[in-house]
Amino acid sequence: MKYEENLIMLRQQGPLAIAAALVLFIILHLGFPPEAHGPRTTGTTMLGGIAFLLMTSSVVLSARMEVFEDLFGGLDRMYQVHRVAGTFAAIFALVHFFGVPKELPESVDPVANALVPSAPLGMLGLIFLVIGLFVALNRKIRYSRWRPTHKVMAVVYVLIIGHFMTAPGIFFDRFSASGILLMLAAILGTASLIYSLFGMNRRTAIPFTIEAVNALERATEVVLKPVGDMIDFKPGQFAFVEVQGKGWSEPHPFTISSSPGEDRLRFTMKVLGDWTRKVREELQPGRDVMVRGPYGRFDAAGAIGRKQVWLAGGIGLTPFLSKLRAMQPGDDRQIHLVYAAREEQDAIFLDELKARASELRNITLIPLFSDEGNFARVDKMKENLPDPLGTYEYFMCGPKPMIDGLMKDLKKEGVSRGNIHTEAFEFR
Ligand SMILES: Cc1cc2nc3c(=O)[nH]c(=O)nc-3n(C[C@H](O)[C@H](O)[C@H](O)COP(=O)(O)OP(=O)(O)OC[C@H]3O[C@@H](n4cnc5c(N)ncnc54)[C@H](O)[C@@H]3O)c2cc1C
Incomplete structure (x- = not known):
């Protein structure tokens, strides 16, 4: 039999690209350090730079851009790398904070230096980062509460850009080779933030109406009828389901359990928490639903x-x-x-x-x-x-x-x- 679908497997290119950016930064930073910087300043600013690049990777991945799905092996993998990059960013940022020289060289006027916002911005960014990380990794917080809180990380990102862009030259030279790389990363990260904060990262919503809600053993099958065109997907992909109407809150991801050839879309949802219980107990045929997707690269046909x-x-x-x-x-x-x-x-x-x-x-x-x-x-x-x-x-x-x-x-x-x-x- 001839396979129509492409070979799509777990991809390593994405993580390798992040590693390559880090290596390039380290080479530029150590290879072309400003003459005025001592080894401690060079070393600790390097850790700060690595933290920022990891944070940028995390921000870019959260923008859910389709192009990265192939490079990372699907949206679920992108979120895994997002989490790991964010955690390591916090660790490097902490080491940077405690290691960076606090004493000013004699030639620097402490009053003039205190007027530059770099230190308070960095401190504030670090405090929010640690709180944000605690929230991000805490599985006890309900997802519906966790999601809006996690958005505080966008503020952290902007504070950190402010921190290194206003840093005095004695600590960080913006126009050194590695400084320019950080500025390029900041542009990319800020564009990704704007893209996701304004909802542009959500794939076009395709309207459906609920045709049936079938109760199964500890799960519910929801059958959707397309209002216009059917969503184009491959077996194994998932989509975000957004039930329209008050009280249904955020979109939830579910694998499409119907085949692409069917004229209905089916999801099978295990009752796990508030939202899936509400689906089983309250969802009625006739209600409007928006489906965003498809996402994912769990495609056995290409093996x-x-x-x-x-x-x-x-x-x-x-x-x-x-x-x-x-x-x-x-x-x-x-x-x-x-x-x-x-x-x-x-x-x-x-x-x-x-x-x-x-x-x-x-x-x-x-x-x-x-x-x-x-x-x-x-x-x-x-x-x-x-x-x-x-x-x-x-x-x-x-x-x-x-x-x-x-x-x-x-x-x-x-x-x-x-x-x-x-x-x-x-x-x-
Ligand atoms: C790629 C993917 C495919 C999935 N496919 C299926 C499937 O086919 N069938 C199935 O039963 N379940 C599937 N799930 C899991 C499903 O999304 C959750 O069980 C559901 O969202 C739980 O919602 P809740 O409010 O009832 O439960 P809660 O108790 O609030 O949440 C349980 C867990 O589900 C996750 N979750 C909750 N809300 C969201 C959200 N809005 N967005 C992302 N994650 C959330 C969180 O990890 C949370 O800890 C899939 C999840 C993912 C990421």
């Missing part, structure tokens, strides 16, 4: 290997549902679909999966129910897969502890990281 294991944990079945629904007879991949759930009753769409597996013949369904002692672990995979684990390409979606554990164990079994693809169902 190199013909022998694939699709591993779904609970609601992590949704990307595979779309792929299965879209699959045509005669597909030459050999796919083992491992579907892990707590108990058989919990395994939504199990009958449909069984029917598809017998229809398509290249699909082998392996249900694992933990109440029967069958956990999604490497020993169970060995038991159920006909060939050695290292001969398959893996696509996994499910609870983070399950995916992390499996990833570690598969690597121990000799499966290369490049043959394991995962989809994260969270952004923070």
Whole structure:
């Protein structure tokens, strides 16, 4: 069978581009330091510069630009890099703050220096950064509260630009080679901030109306009818769902569980918190919904290997549902679909999966129910897969502890990281 879709896999180019920018900055900073700067000033301003470049990467990634999805392997990966870059930016900024020389050279008038806002701007930026980071990494704060609070990071970014742009020459030379690089980064970061703060980062909204809300075991299937054109997506992609009307607050991301060939759009939503509970209990047919997307690069059709294991944990079945629904007879991949759930009753769409597996013949369904002692672990995979684990390409979606554990164990079994693809169902 000929695959229409492009080869889209977990991409390393994005993280490598960030690393290259950091290396370039370090080379410029150490290679062309202003003569007046001592080694301590050069070293600590370098750490400050690295912190700013990491912060810029984080800001640019939060702008959700489509071009970066290919470079980073999807929006969920972009948010992971966003979080890691933000955390390291704070660490470098703290080291910069404590390390930078506080005493002024004799030639500098302390009164004149105190009039320059660099130090208070830096201090304020650092305080907000530490608070912002605490909030950003605190999973106990509800997402609906967390999101607006996280926006304080935009203020931090502007304060830090103010900090280095007004820094006295004795500490930082704006027009040195590395200083110019930071200014270019500031322009890029500010443009990205404006782009996302004014909502330009949201992909065009496509209008739908709700046709049906079907209650499943601990989940809800929402069926949407397009008002005009259908959204153009690939199996495995997700979109932001915005229910219109008072009380529905922010958009939520969900994988599209229908196939691209259907004239309806379907989402399967596990009841997890306030919003998903409201969907199940209050959402009625006829209501307007905006769908923004598609996003994501969890695309098994573009994989190199013909022998694939699709591993779904609970609601992590949704990307595979779309792929299965879209699959045509005669597909030459050999796919083992491992579907892990707590108990058989919990395994939504199990009958449909069984029917598809017998229809398509290249699909082998392996249900694992933990109440029967069958956990999604490497020993169970060995038991159920006909060939050695290292001969398959893996696509996994499910609870983070399950995916992390499996990833570690598969690597121990000799499966290369490049043959394991995962989809994260969270952004923070
Ligand atoms: C790429 C992606 C695909 C997903 N696909 C599915 C799917 O097919 N089926 C499914 O059941 N779930 C899916 N999810 C998870 C789903 O988005 C959350 O379970 C849902 O938003 C929870 O909302 P809540 O208010 O009911 O729960 P809460 O208890 O408020 O939130 C639970 C967690 O969901 C996340 N979350 C909540 N609100 C948002 C938001 N507005 N934007 C982003 N994340 C949020 C946060 O990590 C939060 O900690 C997906 C998530 C992502 C990122």
